[in-house]
Amino acid sequence: MGLGFFSEVKIMAVTYFIIGNRDFTKRWDVRDIVTDIKWTTDLSFSAGELQFTLLEVNEGFFPANGDAVSFHWDSNETFFGYIFSIKYNSDQTIDVVAYDRLRYLKNQDTIVWPVGNALQRFNSIMNRTNTPHDNLAVATVNLPAEVSDGKTYFDMLKSAFEATETMTGNRYAVRDQYGQVQFIRVRTNDDAYISDRTNVVIGDGSLMIDFTFGSSIDELYNVVKLIKETEDEQKRTVYTTKTSNSESSQRRYGTLQVVEKADDKLNDSQIQNRANQLLRQYNKEKINLTLNAIGHDVIRAGTRFYISIQDLRDIGIGTREVLATKVTHNFSHDWTMTIDAEID
Known part of the structure; x- marks a missing residue:
């Protein structure tokens, strides 16, 4: 699979911005008075959010909570949702927050x-x-x-x-x-289909403005202990304990242990398998990458794309696919995006 680099700066604009009641029987075109548009998507079980400001109030129109919002950027259907917050300022501007259906x-x-x-x-x-x-x-x-x-x-x-x-x-x-x-x-851990995989590359000479990189073991565990509580015939509590551990990880980071309660319906083999599964999940150094980049219309939370950054190659992180977990698009003449990405 070839990696296509995107280095051109695209001059784009709001091509459609409508606010209306929920069934759009009443609607207002606010393209000429909307500014400071910011669209955020996040994989952490939260709704997509659209923030924007209206520069003035048209006669006969004032947005209301519950109104529908439809926004297209460069003729692309970008956001559809509903207003949840309105703030009317003394300079007659209106700050609005809308959420998509995930709300x-x-x-x-x-x-x-x-x-x-x-x-x-x-x-x-x-x-x-x-x-x-x-x-x-x-x-x-x-x-x-x-x-x-x-x-x-x-x-x-x-x-x-x-x-x-x-x-x-x-x-x-x-x-x-x-x-x-x-x-x-x-x-996926195998060759199964991934829904939003792209060939977009962000890096040196390709969309990137700057980046920050960090790693943490605050949430890493290399010893997982599962305990099941049951009662015997005399109603005494019996504890069954199964442990899964990584000796190589312990040598590197020290012992980091977590204890969890096992489902009392599991047998000993199932408890051990569960402990092994949790160890694979927990025994990972968390690596975070934040990119500031020129806007690209396919990038949103859940998108997989490639990074190619010389400064990261210098510390052993070469060109590779990453997952966007949170993306904020700032729509203006200089359309930019901030991406929080996970490196698998």
Whole structure:
């Protein structure tokens, strides 16, 4: 697969910006009075956010919470969502915050889940909330039956996605694509399909303005201990303990141990397998990369792209694919983006 470099500066503009009531029976074109547009997407189970400022109030128009917002940048459908916050300033400007449909996944509910996979749970939530949706990946491993009592839909999905990743190494996410919520896969340990993989390269002479790089072991564990509590016939508590550890990691970082409670329905072999799975998940140095770059229309949270930065090659990080976990686009004459990326 060839890596295509993008070095040209694109002069783009707002080509469509409409605010209206929820069914758009009333609408206002605010292209000429909107400024400071900032669009943020984030993989951490949060809604896409659009912040913008209106420079003046048109006669007969003032935005209201709950109004719909439709925004196109350079004729591309960029954001569709609803206003959740308005601030009217003394200079007659209006600061507005709108969120995409993912905002409604903060709603709470109680659901009794049968045995099923993460995709089935996603589809169930989307149907329950009458949310337009699409599946861009599959998830086949079954999760045990459980009760989600008074939890947000985000929390329900997070639980299902994290359990699936622990068992399979596949990482899933949800995103809003101009009003349609999509189920996507952003990481895999095999050759399975990844939903948003691109050939875009950000680096020296290719979009990048600057970068920061850091690493941390604050959340690394190289000893995982699982403990199951059961009762014997005399009602005494019996503890079963299974441990998984990495000696090489302990020699490098010292012993970093985590203890978790195992499901009391698991047998000894299943507990050991679970400990091994958690060790693979926890025994990783966390590497963070933040890029400031010229705007590119395909980059958003969940996108995989390439980095090629000489200063990083000097410390052993060559050209490689990375995952955008949070992206903020600042739309102006000088369209830029800030990207938080994970290096696998």
